[in-house]
Amino acid sequence: MVSSGAQQYIQGQRTWAVRAARLFDGHALRAGRPLVLIEDSRIAGVDMTGAVPSADLPVVDLGDATLLPGLIDSHVHLAFDPDDRSKQAMADEDDQATLSRMRAHAGQQLEAGVTTVRDLGDRHFLAASLRDRYAAGTETGPEIVAAGPPITRTRGHCWFLGGEADGIAALEAAVEERIARDVDVVKVMATGGVTTPGWGPHQSQYSRDELAAVTRAAHAHGKPVTAHAHGRQGMADAVAAGVDGLEHASFFTEDGVEPDWKIVAAAVEAGIFIGATEAWLPTGAMVAPHMAERVAQRAENFARMHREGARLVCCSDAGAGPRKPHGVLPYGVIHFGSLGLTSTEALASVTSLAAQACGLAERKGRIAVGYDADLIAVPGNPLQELERLLDVRTVIRAGRTFKGPEMKGERR
Ligand SMILES: [Zn+2]
CATH class of the missing domain: 3.20.20.140 (Metal-dependent hydrolases)
Structure with a gap:
């Protein structure tokens, strides 16, 4: 589902957010309702309350999925x-x-x-x-x-x-x-x-x-x-x-x-x-x-x-x-x-x-502010069932959606 603000996203707004049910940040599963704010190719914010900072912000909600670092x-x-x-x-x-x-x-x-x-x-x-x-x-x-x-x-x-x-x-x-x-x-x-x-x-x-x-x-x-x-x-x-x-x-x-x-x-x-x-x-x-x-x-x-x-x-x-x-x-x-x-x-x-x-610890492998916006999402909870990783439905690379049914036709 794409929120009403998505129109601005399509027109080239460079700030948007992705929300899911869970988040593995590279070290641990974090509880809450994660919302990851993406600015250009970087992660600009991680909010575990799921609160949307502004009504204009385009938000892609992935539902019962887990976000992970690429x-x-x-x-x-x-x-x-x-x-x-x-x-x-x-x-x-x-x-x-x-x-x-x-x-x-x-x-x-x-x-x-x-x-x-x-x-x-x-x-x-x-x-x-x-x-x-x-x-x-x-x-x-x-x-x-x-x-x-x-x-x-x-x-x-x-x-x-x-x-x-x-x-x-x-x-x-x-x-x-x-x-x-x-x-x-x-x-x-x-x-x-x-x-x-x-x-x-x-x-x-x-x-x-x-x-x-x-x-x-x-x-x-x-x-x-x-x-x-x-x-x-x-x-x-x-x-x-x-x-x-x-x-x-x-x-x-x-x-x-x-x-x-x-x-x-x-x-x-x-x-x-x-x-x-x-x-x-x-x-x-x-x-x-x-x-x-x-x-x-x-x-x-x-x-x-x-x-x-x-x-x-x-x-x-x-x-x-x-x-x-x-x-x-x-x-x-x-x-x-x-x-x-x-x-x-x-x-x-x-x-x-x-x-x-790989010598990339300062910008890869974690979902954290300042890190590259390389994110994936799988349905359910891969921490309970690693096989979920075989079903990667969303791939965001450097802040751009490469794969994901919600974003079909809306790649920048
Ligand atoms: Zn080899």
Whole structure:
């Protein structure tokens, strides 16, 4: 329902409000009848009494819905087609073809309620260029935090993205190149991966000294480093090298999964974010069928990491495989709820905590005055039933309605 003041909204008034039955502010469910005041792209007020400050103010009432901060997926690959199993053909692909796929995937993220994505691996810094177009407002899409091509060994994991570098001098030069291309974060492949033949996921691609050279060079420019690390040794070396984040944190060995809780304790001590790539569609095949057992063991490890105080961020690795389409993140939140995290903790891991992991804690991941007006709404109460997150009906991105039946035809 749109109030009578909506006419002014349609004519371009930049202040409006959205009201719902509940509000999750990024940390907790707040009682009351929330009304969120939006001015341009920012949140200008949060009133839990539901009082409308002025009769002229256009108010969209969402009824029995819960407002949440837009979801943040801290690990995606907009360039990856989830159904393309080899992905190596990308090495010869035209940039325009890659970009049009990235735009489509970015739209799928937004449709699912993911208003911020951290792209941890593209080609030719295309995610950064899409980031700038979205930020300029000439195109609509999620906020993008961009890493550029992940740094990897020659013919190492995801080499076809163009980030090959061997030895300390080349690694330092690779970081400098990324700084010059205005990345937000540096991604390094500390170990091999599941999807690129040649280096097994348990194998280290770099020494501790090489990883330390990457973090030193990035930190000198104030940029964080996150390390793809499936193997136990690679995890230990990345933590010792001072990375800011670990992706996957799988504790894979050649034969299985063997956690080392001393590494986790060191990561907790250092405040390292653990990117738990736990969002999957509930059915379908794994990229590598033999991985199913290992992935189940890894999930148990994540539950214990959480109990031991790790900053566990729920994310997807969207695009990596057929069970990881773009916008799959809500399935990860549901899964987190089954690992012993409370619903509040599971939701915080894709809002306020994910914002910290992405370096955006001052303007994303919360519904609070001064924060970006990236909001979503779902029917009912997702704190009681996380599955509600699969039914995102309203998406507001930077103060503009991207999705929502109440606002049909009234997008500014
Ligand atoms: Zn990835």
